Amino acid sequence: MRVIASCFGSRDLSSGINYLDCRPQIMLNYCRLYLIPAALRRVGQRYVSEQGFKYGFTPPQALKNKKPRAQTSENDRPFxxxxxxxxxxxxxxxxxxxxxxxxxxxxxxxxxxxxxxxxxxxxxxxxxxxxxxxxxxxxxxxxxxxxxxxxxxxxxxxxxxxxxxxxxxxxxxxxxxxxxxxxxxxxxxxxxxxxxxxxxxxxxxxxxxxxxxxxxxxxxxxxxxxxxxQALAHVGLIGFPNAGKSTLLRAISRARPRVAAYPFTTLNPHIGMIDYDDYIQVAVADIPGLIEGAHLNKGLGYSFLRHIERCTCLLYVVDLSGHKCWTQLTALKAELEHYQPGLSKRPHAIVANKIDIPWAQKNLEELKGHVDIPIFALSAKNKQNISPLVDHVRTLYDDNVRNHDSEDSDNDDDDDDGGGGGYGGRRTYL
CATH class of the missing domain: 2.70.210.12 (GTP1/OBG domain)
Structure with missing residues (x-):
């Protein structure tokens, strides 16, 4: 060690005057710069570190690790x-x-x-x-x-x-x-x-x-x-914010949209598939909540309403926790009619959600007095009365969608909006 120290210009280590107490980092730098064998370099670094502790010097401290990258879920990505x-x-x-x-x-x-x-x-x-x-x-x-x-x-x-x-x-x-x-x-x-x-x-x-x-x-x-x-789905869930559309989609399919106790949780359309035992799949779209004046492009009206255009059937989701629930249904149909005449007249059904709330039964009776079509009262959160709705969705699919899809598949060769004949050649993909 004395030989190594003398190579760096230090004096006798036993004397009171030496440069190890003031130059431990310099010795480390010289060890890195000069081609000292690896084994001898490790011994020299350990000796310098010991001398540094002896004379009150601390070795260089490692910097803190960088902040880990935030993990963003798929729902947080811009749609x-x-x-x-x-x-x-x-x-x-x-x-x-x-x-x-x-x-x-x-x-x-x-x-x-x-x-x-x-x-x-x-x-x-x-x-x-x-x-x-x-x-x-x-x-x-x-x-x-x-x-x-x-x-x-x-x-x-x-x-x-x-x-x-x-x-x-x-x-x-x-x-x-x-x-x-x-x-x-x-x-x-x-x-x-x-x-x-x-x-x-x-x-x-x-x-x-x-x-x-x-x-x-x-x-x-x-x-x-x-x-x-435009989202391609057979059935679309229509309702005001915080009506329970995302929770309903989670209950009837394996889709997992974000669910929270505040309005406008869903900002992008989510599509879930209902699988039946005869290998038929029905696509259900969770459309973000509409507001009054959506047909005037208030909020994100146009961007939400355009996804409803390709839905053959509609499910109006009504929140039973509020008063005068029938006004929700009237307002939803009015928004669809103002956006595209005849859109609200497509095959549809009414879903009365949040039946588990104590005063929901009274609101349900009032709602039945203003509509003349069957109402499916359920609790999407507790998965209560879900089976009748799933069976009715299959009925809507068989009556309105299945035949329509078969006609489209027969006409795809004659009327292809995507383009004409093959374009051939080599391809470069984006």
């Missing part, structure tokens, strides 16, 4: 159901201007190849995506490769595939519907790639034996489009 995008297809490659040169003939004719075609931009429906949050605002296709000499044509660019959720509608700047991706695997050709330019070999004729011109590649198509996501 995007509308996005405006600008798509630009790939540019075609330029044709080549070149002449073949041979040892005996420097002007053996043109040999410029054609440029490759630019790639298309395609929207394709995928069940693995539930939101439009991953879709970029600016989408660019790949450019085709330029032509080269010796009659080498440029490579065609692969198509750029943008995955979107099932149920996405594509609109133009005039808000006209261009595509409706309502089935997994359906696609919409958003922008066509530019054609590749011709090389000078293409312009060879009997009159023009040495063409000195070549085409440049065409620019890809550029468009501004709007993507609008």
């Amino acid at each position: 995007i159901d509308y996005k405006e995008v600008q798509v630009t297809a790939g540019r075609g490659g330029d044709g080549c201007l070149s002449f073949l040169r041979l040892p005996q003939n420097e002007w053996a004719g043109p040999d410029g190849g054609d440029g490759g075609n630019g790639g298309h931009v395609v929207f394709e429906a995928n069940r693995n995506f539930k939101s439009l949050g991953h879709v970029k605002t600016l989408i660019y296709g790949k450019d085709g490769a330029n032509g080269r000499n010796n009659n080498r044509h440029g490579k065609n660019a692969g198509h750029f595939i943008v995955n979107v959720p099932v149920g996405t509608m594509v609109r133009n700047e005039q808000m006209e519907i261009l595509g409706n991706l309502k089935k997994a695997g359906s696609y919409f050709l958003a922008a066509r790639g530019g054609a590749g330019g011709k090389g000078n070999r293409f312009f060879l004729t009997n009159e023009e034996r040495a063409p000195s011109c070549a085409e440049t590649g065409a620019e890809g198509e550029q468009r501004r489009l709007s993507l609008e996501l």
Whole structure:
């Protein structure tokens, strides 16, 4: 140890004058800088640490660990159901201007190849995506490769595939519907790639034996489009905030939306599946709570109401804990009618929730006096009287949805809103 200390310029360790008491960190730095064998370095560091404690010095302290990253649940992620995008297809490659040169003939004719075609931009429906949050605002296709000499044509660019959720509608700047991706695997050709330019070999004729011109590649198509996501469900739960829609969805399916004792807990539509013993699945959508004036886009009116458009059947969820429960039903139907005439007249049923509250039975009798259709009184929280509602949902599905779905599947080949024939070629996925 004395030899090591002497290497750092310190004096006799037994004397009162030495530099170990004031330079322990310097010795550690020298141990790191100079190429001392690893074993000797560890011994030197331990000796310096002991000397530091002996003379009142503390070794360097480790910094505190960084704050752990917050764990966000899936419900906390932003749900995007509308996005405006600008798509630009790939540019075609330029044709080549070149002449073949041979040892005996420097002007053996043109040999410029054609440029490759630019790639298309395609929207394709995928069940693995539930939101439009991953879709970029600016989408660019790949450019085709330029032509080269010796009659080498440029490579065609692969198509750029943008995955979107099932149920996405594509609109133009005039808000006209261009595509409706309502089935997994359906696609919409958003922008066509530019054609590749011709090389000078293409312009060879009997009159023009040495063409000195070549085409440049065409620019890809550029468009501004709007993507609008509408939830695809057979049955929609309609009600005011804090009526118990999310709790009801948890009771009849395996979906797990957030539930809390305050209004506007649900901000995104959640879809749960009811499984029956004959392998039939019915999709039920928990639509965020509406407020009066939603048809005027108060609150998030339009963004909530658009998800109801594709629900074939409706379940009006009424809160029995309040007074004059029939006014809730009247207000809900009025909002749907103002948003889209005839929307409230779709096949529906009334669910009277929170029957476990003491005064709920009195409110239920008042509600029955104002409506002439069956009412399913239940407690979603306690899972009380759930089975009759589940059976009635199956009846609504068989009477109104099942035949409609079979007709749509027969007409999918003749009337496909997603696009025309196959687009082929190589694919680049987003």
